[in-house]
Amino acid sequence: MQIQVLFFGVLAEVTMTGSRHYPDVRSFDDLRLRVEDDFPEIVHYNYRIAVNNEIINEEPVLQDGDEIAFMPPFTGG
Amino acid sequence: MVNDFLTEGPVSPDIISTELSKLGTMKDSGAHSIFLGQVRADPSGVRRVKAIEYSAYGSMVAAESEKIINAIRSEFDDVRSVRIIHSAGIVMAGEISLFVLVSAGHRQQAMEACTKTVNLIKKSLPVWKKEIFEDNSHEWKQDNYA
Numbered sequence: 001m002q003i004q005v006l007f008f009g010v011l012a013e014v015t016m017t018g019s020r021h022y023p024d025v026r027s028f029d030d031l032r033l034r035v036e037d038d039f040p041e042i043v044h045y046n047y048r049i050a051v052n053n054e055i056i057n058e059e060p061v062l063q064d065g066d067e068i069a070f071m072p073p074f075t076g077g
Numbered sequence: 078m079v080n081d082f083l084t085e086g087p088v089s090p091d092i093i094s095t096e097l098s099k100l101g102t103m104k105d106s107g108a109h110s111i112f113l114g115q116v117r118a119d120p121s122g123v124r125r126v127k128a129i130e131y132s133a134y135g136s137m138v139a140a141e142s143e144k145i146i147n148a149i150r151s152e153f154d155d156v157r158s159v160r161i162i163h164s165a166g167i168v169m170a171g172e173i174s175l176f177v178l179v180s181a182g183h184r185q186q187a188m189e190a191c192t193k194t195v196n197l198i199k200k201s202l203p204v205w206k207k208e209i210f211e212d213n214s215h216e217w218k219q220d221n222y223a
Contacts, residue, residue, distance in 0.1 A: 006134065008132060008134055008203065008205060009132060009205030009207075009217060010205070010217040012132065013217070050134070050137060050203070053134075053136055053137040053140045053141075054140075069134055069137070069203075071134065071203055072205060072217075073219070074199075074200070074201070074202060074203055074204060074205065075204070075205050075206045075217075075218040075219070076131065076133070076163060076175075076198065076199065076202045076203070076204025076205065076206065077114060077163070077175055077195060077198040077199035077202060077204070
């Protein structure tokens with residue numbers, strides 16, 4: 001699966017990227033391990049995951065073309 | 078505007094004026110409650126905030142704003158419309174970064190719904206604040222209790 005990963009807030013700063021494309025993703029767990037391998041510092045931060053603009057509370061089943069956002073706690077408003 | 082709910086930089090007096098100019102068309106409303114969120118020059122030790130840089134997940138801001146508006150209109154049956162505009166990018170201390178306008182038939186629901194809308198925005202909108210200090214150092218805001 002082709003998956004687009006987005007980083008926001010402090011995670012965009014520590015990863016020094018706002019987004020990265022991941023080809024050949026097998027599952028969410030596979031994606032998470034690859035992201036942590038590429039950006040080991042993110043394990044030190046609290047974040048939630050959104051899949052296609054929806055926050056998920058359990059491991060999602062990914063589909064080709066999904067957009068996955070790594071989001072620290074919101075501080076807007 | 079970045080999208081219907083996000084504007085680049087501060088919510089300017091011109092944007093606010095444009096939104097207020099639409100009120101005359103809403104002849105079934107008798108009350109409008111407005112919230113303006115402003116960037117404060119907060120102290121942090123010896124430093125003081127000179128600006129906030131807002132980053133946002135634009136498409137999700139739009140989706141969540143629609144959800145907030147639908148939730149408010151479901152809960153408050155006298156509310157006629159809800160308008161949300163949040164800043165993205167740099168907003169200087171003293172400038173406006175959030176505009177909420179709730180129109181209702183009567184004042185009680187206008188004011189209550191406006192308060193609830195602001196609280197839902199702080200809880201649900203994917204926006205992040207980076208405080209920029211007078212010495213140009215910066216710090217990411219950790220929580221949303223202000």
